[in-house]
Amino acid sequence: MPKKVIAAVHFMLIAAAAVYAQRGAPQAPKPDNAQSLAHIDAAKKIAGNDSFLANPYNFFCVAGNARAQNNNAPDLDPIKLFDNVYAVGNSETAVYALTSAEGIVLLDAGFENKAEALVLQLQKLGLDPAKVKFILLGHGHGDHFGGSKYFQDKYGTKVAATAADWDLINAPARGGGGGGAKPSKDVTLAEGQPFKFGDLTITPIEIPGHTPGSLAFIFPAKDKGMTRTAGLFGGTVLTTGILTTDALKQYTQSIAHYLEAAKKMNVEVELQNHPIFDGMPEKLAKLKGAKPADPNPFVIGNDRYLKMWNIVSECIQAEIARREASN
Numbered sequence: 001m002p003k004k005v006i007a008a009v010h011f012m013l014i015a016a017a018a019v020y021a022q023r024g025a026p027q028a029p030k031p032d033n034a035q036s037l038a039h040i041d042a043a044k045k046i047a048g049n050d051s052f053l054a055n056p057y058n059f060f061c062v063a064g065n066a067r068a069q070n071n072n073a074p075d076l077d078p079i080k081l082f083d084n085v086y087a088v089g090n091s092e093t094a095v096y097a098l099t100s101a102e103g104i105v106l107l108d109a110g111f112e113n114k115a116e117a118l119v120l121q122l123q124k125l126g127l128d129p130a131k132v133k134f135i136l137l138g139h140g141h142g143d144h145f146g147g148s149k150y151f152q153d154k155y156g157t158k159v160a161a162t163a164a165d166w167d168l169i170n171a172p173a174r175g176g177g178g179g180g181a182k183p184s185k186d187v188t189l190a191e192g193q194p195f196k197f198g199d200l201t202i203t204p205i206e207i208p209g210h211t212p213g214s215l216a217f218i219f220p221a222k223d224k225g226m227t228r229t230a231g232l233f234g235g236t237v238l239t240t241g242i243l244t245t246d247a248l249k250q251y252t253q254s255i256a257h258y259l260e261a262a263k264k265m266n267v268e269v270e271l272q273n274h275p276i277f278d279g280m281p282e283k284l285a286k287l288k289g290a291k292p293a294d295p296n297p298f299v300i301g302n303d304r305y306l307k308m309w310n311i312v313s314e315c316i317q318a319e320i321a322r323r324e325a326s327n
């Protein structure tokens with residue numbers, strides 16, 4: 001190999017290693033100890049006898065329940081959740097469409113091979129896919145950005161992610177979440193820089209852990225004439241096995257950081273891009289059966305929203321304690 005090529009390959013390997021530093025060899029499950037049990041107990045106390053909070057507790061704190069999303073799960077029946085918020089995509093990898101006076105913003109774009117299905121879902125809701133002006137990515141894995149290149153090519157949609165996750169998307173060898181056609185880099189998002197589009201403002205909060213550049217999004221959800229604040233935590237660690245202990249620690253710090261913003265901004269609507277631990281099927285069933293005066297089941301209140309993510313954090317801290325047991 002010519003020297004220049006060797007140097008280039010070497011650089012690419014270093015770049016790839018930096019990107020993958022958060023992922024290690026799968027960790028074998030470790031037994032509980034006093035510290036891990038204390039965290040599980042704390043999570044249980046926060047959950048109390050709240051049937052909604054039982055969802056994250058059971059998923060993350062009860063051994064054997066946490067799992068990755070099922071990529072073969074059925075697609076969502078596309079649905080309007082709020083006056084300006086729609087759920088589309090897959091039942092285990094959801095995409096949200098936010099409408100503004102200027103057009104549509106998608107939060108994530110789902111899988112590459114589901115892009116056309118996504119277009120049909122939008123049309124079924126009366127949303128014109130040609131009006132999708134931006135796609136904001138919760139993080140740079142193929143199950144979230146996969147469909148975005150299709151929109152870029154067909155509708156001129158601009159794709160936005162953090163600098164760190166643009167690097168991840170463009171890393172020479174990618175892993176995790178499946179591959180996908182890579183979108184070209186249009187917009188770089190960063191915390192402290194609200195994304196404004198027409199009358200819509202989306203506040204990005206950086207939550208590294210699942211990926212170096214994962215984001216949570218805070219935005220308004222219009223509910224029968226009232227404006228509520230919604231939060232989508234876009235970088236949930238569903239299974240801890242593939243992450244290093246340092247990445248898990250960073251993740252719990254990210255949850256704490258996010259909760260400061262969620263408290264300050266009074267987030268009371270809970271949405272997930274992998275809605276497999278937040279009772280979304282029950283909420284959808286309730287919404288479909290709701291009478292006009294009934295409360296929207298996606299509005300859970302700020303207190304329960306903060307509790308939910310504190311439960312997730314306690315369960316992750318239990319895993320860290322298991323790994324760090326001295327005996």
Ligand SMILES: [Zn+2]
Nearest residue numbers: 141143144177
């Ligand atoms: Zn994912």
